[in-house]
Amino acid sequence: MDTRTLAADQPIGVFDSGMGGLTVLRALRAAMPREDFVYLGDTARLPYGTKTAATVQRYALQAAGRLVTLGVKAIVVACNTASATALPAVEAQFPDVPVFGVVEPGAAAAAAHGGTVALLATEGTVRGGAYQRALMRRGVRMVRARAAPLLVALAEEPSAAQHIQAAIIGDYLHGLVQSADTLLLGCTHFPVFVQQIEAQLAGRAVVVDSATTTAAEVAANIAPRAHEDRGEIVLMATDGADRFRRIGARFLGEPIHRVELVDV
Amino acid sequence: MDTRTLAADQPIGVFDSGMGGLTVLRALRAAMPREDFVYLGDTARLPYGTKTAATVQRYALQAAGRLVTLGVKAIVVACNTASATALPAVEAQFPDVPVFGVVEPGAAAAAAHGGTVALLATEGTVRGGAYQRALMRRGVRMVRARAAPLLVALAEEPSAAQHIQAAIIGDYLHGLVQSADTLLLGCTHFPVFVQQIEAQLAGRAVVVDSATTTAAEVAANIAPRAHEDRGEIVLMATDGADRFRRIGARFLGEPIHRVELVDV
Numbered sequence: 001m002d003t004r005t006l007a008a009d010q011p012i013g014v015f016d017s018g019m020g021g022l023t024v025l026r027a028l029r030a031a032m033p034r035e036d037f038v039y040l041g042d043t044a045r046l047p048y049g050t051k052t053a054a055t056v057q058r059y060a061l062q063a064a065g066r067l068v069t070l071g072v073k074a075i076v077v078a079c080n081t082a083s084a085t086a087l088p089a090v091e092a093q094f095p096d097v098p099v100f101g102v103v104e105p106g107a108a109a110a111a112a113h114g115g116t117v118a119l120l121a122t123e124g125t126v127r128g129g130a131y132q133r134a135l136m137r138r139g140v141r142m143v144r145a146r147a148a149p150l151l152v153a154l155a156e157e158p159s160a161a162q163h164i165q166a167a168i169i170g171d172y173l174h175g176l177v178q179s180a181d182t183l184l185l186g187c188t189h190f191p192v193f194v195q196q197i198e199a200q201l202a203g204r205a206v207v208v209d210s211a212t213t214t215a216a217e218v219a220a221n222i223a224p225r226a227h228e229d230r231g232e233i234v235l236m237a238t239d240g241a242d243r244f245r246r247i248g249a250r251f252l253g254e255p256i257h258r259v260e261l262v263d264v
Numbered sequence: 265m266d267t268r269t270l271a272a273d274q275p276i277g278v279f280d281s282g283m284g285g286l287t288v289l290r291a292l293r294a295a296m297p298r299e300d301f302v303y304l305g306d307t308a309r310l311p312y313g314t315k316t317a318a319t320v321q322r323y324a325l326q327a328a329g330r331l332v333t334l335g336v337k338a339i340v341v342a343c344n345t346a347s348a349t350a351l352p353a354v355e356a357q358f359p360d361v362p363v364f365g366v367v368e369p370g371a372a373a374a375a376a377h378g379g380t381v382a383l384l385a386t387e388g389t390v391r392g393g394a395y396q397r398a399l400m401r402r403g404v405r406m407v408r409a410r411a412a413p414l415l416v417a418l419a420e421e422p423s424a425a426q427h428i429q430a431a432i433i434g435d436y437l438h439g440l441v442q443s444a445d446t447l448l449l450g451c452t453h454f455p456v457f458v459q460q461i462e463a464q465l466a467g468r469a470v471v472v473d474s475a476t477t478t479a480a481e482v483a484a485n486i487a488p489r490a491h492e493d494r495g496e497i498v499l500m501a502t503d504g505a506d507r508f509r510r511i512g513a514r515f516l517g518e519p520i521h522r523v524e525l526v527d528v
Contacts, residue, residue, distance in 0.1 A: 031302045044319050045309050050420070055308050055503045123507075150424060153417035156314070160414060160435070166430045172426070243387075 008223035011036035011234070013067030014076040017059075018046035018237075019244060020155065020188035021078030022251035024102060028076065029233065031219045036231040038070055039078075039246070042264065044239035047152055048081040049122025049187065056124060061093055062087035062264040074098045074222050076214065080106070080186050081122050084130035095226070096148050100128035106184060106210030107134035113206050119145040121173060122152065122187050131186050143180050148172045155189035156247050159167025169196050177205040185209040192250055236260045272487035275300035275498070277336030279327040282501075283309035283508060284419065284452035285342030285465035286515035288366060292340065293497065295483045300495040302334055303342075305512070306528065308503035312459050313386025313451065317349040320388060324350035325357055326528040331527055338362045338486050340478065344370070344450050345386050348394035362485060369481050370448060370474030371398035377470050379445025383409040384436060386416065386451050407444050412436045412451070419453035419509050433460050441469040449473040456514055500524045 012032075014025050018041045034054045042063050048056045061080040064075050065239075068139050075097055077083045077090060083101030091099045103125075117140055119131050126147045135142050150168050154160055177183050185191060185207045191209050198207055226229060237244045241259040249256050276296075278289050282305045306312075306327050307465050312320045324346040330451050331514055339361055341354060347365030355363045367389075374381045379484045381404055383395050390411045414432050418424055441447050447469045451454060455473050462471055489495060501508045506524040514521050 021313075044315060046314075050310075050504070050507065051308060052504050149421050150414065150417050153414050157413050164414075164431055164435050167428055171428050240314070240316050243314065 007073050007227055008075040009227070010071050012076060012218065012222065013038050013040070013070065013072030014078045015040040015063040015067060016079040016188060017041070017042045017048035017081065019248040019251050022248050023188050023191045024078035024211045024214055025075065025233070026251070026253050027215040028218060030216035030230070031226070034225050034227060034229070034231050036225065037233045038067060038072060039233060039235050040066060040262070041237045041244060043168050043237045043244060047122070048079060049152055050149060050229050051086040051124060053124065053128060056082055057086040057089045060090055064090045064094060064263045066262065067100060068097060070115055072097065074100065074218065077101045078188055080188060080210070081124040084125045084128045098221060100214065100221070102188065102210035102214045103130045103134055105213035105217050106132060106186060106208070107138060107140070109210065109213040110135060110182050110184040111138040111140045113182045113208060116141050116143045116179060116182050117182045118143055118176045118180035118205070119184045119186050120148050120151070120176065120190060121145065121240050123147040123149055124263065125186050131184065144176055146172060146176055151193065152187065152189050155192050156203060156234045158247065158250055165193070165196060166200070170200055175195065177201060180205050184260045185206045234260065237264055238262060256263040273489055273491070274335050274337040275302045276338050276340060276482065276486065277302050277304070277331030277334065278340040278342045279304040279306065280330060280343040280452060281305070281312035281345065281377060282307045283515050285513040286480055287452050287455045288340065288342035288475045289497070290515070290517050292482060295479035296488070296495070298489050298491060298493070298495050300489065301457035301497045302336060302499060303499050304331060304381040304526070305423060305501045305508060307501045307508060309429050311384040311386070313388050314413060316387060317388070317392060320346055320495070321350040321353045324354055326352045328358060330526065330528045332358050332361060336361065338364065338482065340482060341365045342452055343389040344452060344474070347432055348389045348392045364478065364482050366452065366478045367394045367398055369477035370450060371395060371402060372476065373388070373472040373477040374399060374446050375402040375404045377446045377472060380405050380407045380443060381446045381448050382407055382440045382444035382469065383448045383450050384412050384415070384440065384454060384509070385409065387413055388409040389450050394502060395448065396412050408440055410436060410440055415457065416451065416453050422511065422514055426443050429457070432461040433457060434464055437461065437464055441465060444469050447471045498524065500526045502526060503526055
């Protein structure tokens, strides 16, 4: 048995500040159904989006380190805030493990539609400017970027009334897409609102997110697992397994039966 | 100089998960203008309200420990979630320092108005049941308790449109006070909305919070500072000094000029 086969049979590690990254895990599973995944949600310290770059980097290195101790063959930083601020730090700390973020794939998805782009993201992601730079490298102009912190809280409160959701989404969209052809969802929490967002946009702009393009990039760059059966997922969280199961199902798109509590 | 004078001249320590506790600090300052205060906001790990009791206890002990190393003469746990879940742990860990929470004073404030009580608080505070028990001990009946996580995010986003604020507040109040005489705000973030809440209630219930009664209880139980000049406040945060200054002013009710970054 050569070491390459051993590595190929290891799981892919995915981490996020909490449950939002489960929208990325869902896309990863769809693209690579035979792979095993280990997902770590840092629910004890979520959200990352309102915290400073230095703090997000520290948290991201701890989460990635935990995945590395589990022998993952790749790390997916399934959090826009962490991808935007901590990707180089994670790559430098773990040079032997391929690391994938969601910002470059998100920018690629937006660029694929052509025209101008508006960004809806967290405070940290907007402030850091990583999407702006990633789009600029692709010759795409970002006409507006807006932080939408309430949308993160809203995504984690499935019981919020429909008219509240519509009012908050409408408020964030107001003035955002007048001159944009594409609306880029730069936070993994936001895809759960894609239908409401598209309904309010009424065709004025195309909505894209990072999940599908991230999954395609990972799939193109890993040694695939040798087995033909469907892969398994292990879900871990740093706090609140019950809440993770209950609310996470909304992001993963399927019921969650088991969540392991871990320390990072 | 006796040790009692030395202790009396030490500052009062106040901690919270972030900036919400500044509403309590404001009341403490109003009640004890000559006292010095050291305030610690654990902004690197906020919010506490969606996290489990075990995690909140760990964070609260670390924050209290940091204040104790500064030689505070008393600790005010200016966070409902931490008061509801971690007060006995903090008292046990630091037996030589008087520790004050906000739940008992909040219950006392509600009981003073008589009648039945409805509670608006965080997920953690509602789930823990500390307010329910504190009211029951006073012979007061809580008719309804509701978690309002969006209101926490909303309080930290001063730029949210008025109609969004009104819609969210209206949604949480809906069905909450039909049979209650008093609405108890069981989260230190919520007093910033007191005018909008009272406007929507239109006299159907009285609104109370913990800040004033907490300040009165602390004032009645500490050795006062010997000096006649106005006391000073030192503000510390575990992350995001800029954001703390900008958003914290809304809670403190006055501009914030300086915030020290600290590790706990």
